[in-house]
Amino acid sequence: MQRESMEYDVVIVGGGPAGLAAAIRLRQLAIAQKKELSVCVLEKGSEIGAHILSGAVIDPCSLDELIPDWREQDAPLTIEVTHDQVYFLRNKEKAWQIPTQFVPASMHNQGNYITSLGNLCRWLSERAESLEVEIFPGFAAAEILYGEQAEVAGVITGDMGMAEDGSKKPSFEPGMELRAKYTLFAEGARGHLGKQLIARFQLDAGVGAQHYGLGLKELWDCDPQKHQQGLVIHGSGWPLSESGSGGGFFLYHLENNQISVGLIVDLNYQNPHVNPFEEFQRLKQHPLFKDYLTGGRRVAYGARVINKGGFHALPTMHMPGALLIGCDAGTLNYAKIKGTHTAMKSGMLAAETVFDTLSKDEQGGKDLQAYAERFKTSWLCDELYRSRNFGSALKKWGLYLGGAYNYLDQTLFGGKFPLDLQDDSEDRETLKEAADCKQINYPKPDGIISFDRLSSVYLSNTSHEENQPCHLRLQDRELPLAINLGHYDAPEQRYCPAGVYEIIEQGEGPRLQINAQNCIHCKTCDIKDPNGNITWVTPEGGGGPNYPNM
Amino acid sequence: MKVLVAVKRVVDYNVKVRPNGDGSDVEIANAKMSMNPFDEIAVEEAVRMKEAGTATEAVAISLGEAACQDVVRTALAMGMDRGVLVETDERLEPLTVAKLLAAIVKREQFDLVILGKQAIDDDSNQTGQMLAALLGWPQGTFASHVAVDDDRVQVTRETDTGSQTLSFQLPGVVTSDLRLNEPRYVKLPNIMKAKKKPLEKITPMELDVDISTHLAIIAVAEPTQRSGGIKVADAKELVEKLRNEARVI
Numbered sequence: 001m002q003r004e005s006m007e008y009d010v011v012i013v014g015g016g017p018a019g020l021a022a023a024i025r026l027r028q029l030a031i032a033q034k035k036e037l038s039v040c041v042l043e044k045g046s047e048i049g050a051h052i053l054s055g056a057v058i059d060p061c062s063l064d065e066l067i068p069d070w071r072e073q074d075a076p077l078t079i080e081v082t083h084d085q086v087y088f089l090r091n092k093e094k095a096w097q098i099p100t101q102f103v104p105a106s107m108h109n110q111g112n113y114i115t116s117l118g119n120l121c122r123w124l125s126e127r128a129e130s131l132e133v134e135i136f137p138g139f140a141a142a143e144i145l146y147g148e149q150a151e152v153a154g155v156i157t158g159d160m161g162m163a164e165d166g167s168k169k170p171s172f173e174p175g176m177e178l179r180a181k182y183t184l185f186a187e188g189a190r191g192h193l194g195k196q197l198i199a200r201f202q203l204d205a206g207v208g209a210q211h212y213g214l215g216l217k218e219l220w221d222c223d224p225q226k227h228q229q230g231l232v233i234h235g236s237g238w239p240l241s242e243s244g245s246g247g248g249f250f251l252y253h254l255e256n257n258q259i260s261v262g263l264i265v266d267l268n269y270q271n272p273h274v275n276p277f278e279e280f281q282r283l284k285q286h287p288l289f290k291d292y293l294t295g296g297r298r299v300a301y302g303a304r305v306i307n308k309g310g311f312h313a314l315p316t317m318h319m320p321g322a323l324l325i326g327c328d329a330g331t332l333n334y335a336k337i338k339g340t341h342t343a344m345k346s347g348m349l350a351a352e353t354v355f356d357t358l359s360k361d362e363q364g365g366k367d368l369q370a371y372a373e374r375f376k377t378s379w380l381c382d383e384l385y386r387s388r389n390f391g392s393a394l395k396k397w398g399l400y401l402g403g404a405y406n407y408l409d410q411t412l413f414g415g416k417f418p419l420d421l422q423d424d425s426e427d428r429e430t431l432k433e434a435a436d437c438k439q440i441n442y443p444k445p446d447g448i449i450s451f452d453r454l455s456s457v458y459l460s461n462t463s464h465e466e467n468q469p470c471h472l473r474l475q476d477r478e479l480p481l482a483i484n485l486g487h488y489d490a491p492e493q494r495y496c497p498a499g500v501y502e503i504i505e506q507g508e509g510p511r512l513q514i515n516a517q518n519c520i521h522c523k524t525c526d527i528k529d530p531n532g533n534i535t536w537v538t539p540e541g542g543g544g545p546n547y548p549n550m
Numbered sequence: 551m552k553v554l555v556a557v558k559r560v561v562d563y564n565v566k567v568r569p570n571g572d573g574s575d576v577e578i579a580n581a582k583m584s585m586n587p588f589d590e591i592a593v594e595e596a597v598r599m600k601e602a603g604t605a606t607e608a609v610a611i612s613l614g615e616a617a618c619q620d621v622v623r624t625a626l627a628m629g630m631d632r633g634v635l636v637e638t639d640e641r642l643e644p645l646t647v648a649k650l651l652a653a654i655v656k657r658e659q660f661d662l663v664i665l666g667k668q669a670i671d672d673d674s675n676q677t678g679q680m681l682a683a684l685l686g687w688p689q690g691t692f693a694s695h696v697a698v699d700d701d702r703v704q705v706t707r708e709t710d711t712g713s714q715t716l717s718f719q720l721p722g723v724v725t726s727d728l729r730l731n732e733p734r735y736v737k738l739p740n741i742m743k744a745k746k747k748p749l750e751k752i753t754p755m756e757l758d759v760d761i762s763t764h765l766a767i768i769a770v771a772e773p774t775q776r777s778g779g780i781k782v783a784d785a786k787e788l789v790e791k792l793r794n795e796a797r798v799i
Contacts, residue, residue: 006739046562047582119580136738160735173735221571299568461582463564546564548581 181364
């Protein structure tokens with residue numbers, strides 16, 4: 001197909017903290033050194049921030065480096081953490097509060113801020129635009145463009161106006177080639193192009209398997225009497241402990257009497273009856289949560305996977321013509337449960353590497369090995385190294401022993417205890433046969449504290465153009481029934497936080513229905529399908545959730 | 551023929567809004583904003599007129615705070631020639647908008663003004679009609695088809711009883727209904743070009759229009775929750791309930 005083409009020095013895929021920090025740093029350097037440098041950012045969401053979902057408690061260290069005067073520039077980081085509480089939920093009624101001195105040092109939050117990462121990204125995008133970064137929301141990078149030497153040469157944006165059957169509607173607009181000397185991939189966890197790059201350039205050779213958690217989050221307007229601005233609560237235990245699954249919860253008191261509450265469910269769970277959405281709903285019925293939420297009102301819902309493999313799972317981040325940055329590579333610090341400052345830093349290091357390289361050689365398309373050096377000597381690498389065993393210790397030794405190890409390692413040894421715990425099993429391989437696992441009877445939603453999935457998806461403001469090809473692709477159309485339903489009771493019916501996958505019983509027997517228009521772009525299905533049979537690709541640009549304040 | 555299209559910045563149609571804390575307005579902090587969908591259709595129609603050669607110039611105008619220039623830029627990216635922003639932080643109501651538009655029309659001598667039939671935020675459905683009245687121009691509202699022939703325009707209107715086709719002499723006002731056309735996707739290079747197209751900013755004062763309000767918002771509330779249905783045993787009970795409880799027969 002003949003496509004129109006545009007050229008940039010740097011194309012950045014994804015307008016999250018990593019991509020925007022990279023864009024800002026690139027233009028800062030160019031302006032400071034009076035060099036011409038064109039930078040564009042593609043964002044598949046309808047606007048910057050529309051697809052961003054995070055807790056979020058943010059360590060401002062990277063922002064301090066990037067925009068030192070952010071406090072004077074009305075950055076939406078205004079609520080400092082005042083109280084830090086950690087709980088272990090023993091059952092649906094009881095909780096132990098862990099005394100502060102026993103909480104691993106990495107989980108202390110002094111000096112951090114509670115905010116909406118979506119709003120921080122909106123703010124960053126304004127800064128970027130003022131530095132003449134061109135930002136294109138509503139345009140998805142659908143394919144990778146390769147050059148003559150098989151180097152990455154840019155991306156192709158998705159076609160618009162394609163009908164479900166693959167025919168062109170009257171409004172059809174073919175995607176464009178965006179050619180770049182260097183392309184930075186910052187799609188977030190399990191980016192669909194990042195996944196292709198990792199496979200093509202074997203970037204994960206010799207590193208451990210990436211692990212993921214599915215984060216579900218709600219935003220509540222709460223009773224002002226119960227609101228304690230600046231209070232941060234973390235913890236684990238019930239209800240995931242009932243099924244032997246891992247994960248943890250959070251509850252943050254933001255500004256304007258709002259509470260952000262969420263549960264992260266490790267996707268290496270074994271019991272296929274586990275339903276992360278329902279686990280979250282029953283978590284909120286625990287008195288620790290219910291007391292805060294009663295009298296309040298839920299105003300937003302969303303979900304997104306995070307990568308938690310950390311240092312052990314970090315792939316090579318450079319390849320000819322491109323870099324993987326932020327959660328697209330997997331820079332989240334699981335011991336801190338924070339990924340924003342690390343994502344931003346990885347983007348800034350990428351920007352510095354690209355700028356340096358282009359200053360010496362204007363050609364582009366080189367393998368930026370200098371990025372690895374820059375990364376290794378940065379605080380980012382040191383920080384990730386120190387927390388390398390946090391997640392795997394919990395998996396290997398369980399919450400008690402693993403937790404004790406993490407306490408000692410993080411608090412006494414600063415993460416430098418001489419031990420490497422690498423966990424090589426993929427999250428999709430962990431499911432056991434449904435028949436061998438205990439059924440879980442989730443309580444019905446009460447419509448006050450707990451809700452059903454469809455009314456939740458409604459609050460994510462999700463929409464997709466209806467007449468377009470399905471963006472959730474099955475490699476083998478037989479497997480969902482033959483394997484997933486037969487052995488695992490079709491786990492996709494439960495793990496999808498938006499109810500996209502449904503087994504419909506009809507005259508001719510069961511069939512899998514994919515309600516792709518409900519998809520909130522969390523990527524769980526691309527990770528947890530037992531056969532790796534589901535591939536998430538970008539739908540038409542602008543589709544997906546429209547998160548405000550998430 | 552010079553065409554003016556009015557575009558309004560509204561909360562995006564995918565966003566579920568709710569009343570704010572004190573029920574004085576709708577909560578839209580950090581919600582996605584976009585061009586009113588009916589206005590997008592109006593823009594598309596004007597751009598098609600330009601492409602067909604019936605329009606010589608197509609101008610997009612928005613009225614409101616500085617951020618409204620975003621929707622003007624979108625209109626420019628769709629193919630409009632230039633933009634106007636009547637900038638004010640005051641809340642504007644349909645009559646004020648119509649007066650401001652009339653002032654612009656008189657200043658620049660437009661032949662045709664196309665507006666969305668209504669905005670999806672306040673659903674007023676008044677501005678087009680008021681503008682026609684203020685200018686003393688004919689109007690074709692709820693248009694599902696528009697054909698310009700020299701100095702006349704033929705408008706097919708969607709009415710409750712079917713479609714009605716009427717024809718009037720220009721200058722005139724047309725408001726667009728949903729089926730008039732399907733707006734195009736904006737192309738990336740056109741977004742770039744739109745940044746370079748002229749966008750004039752002007753204030754209501756410069757247009758000598760009084761923007762004081764005549765309407766006050768008393769309260770914004772959610773629709774009452776629908777209560778669950780009940781089962782009735784027989785037709786007799788149904789009639790009894792309809793008569794005595796629901797009081798509809």
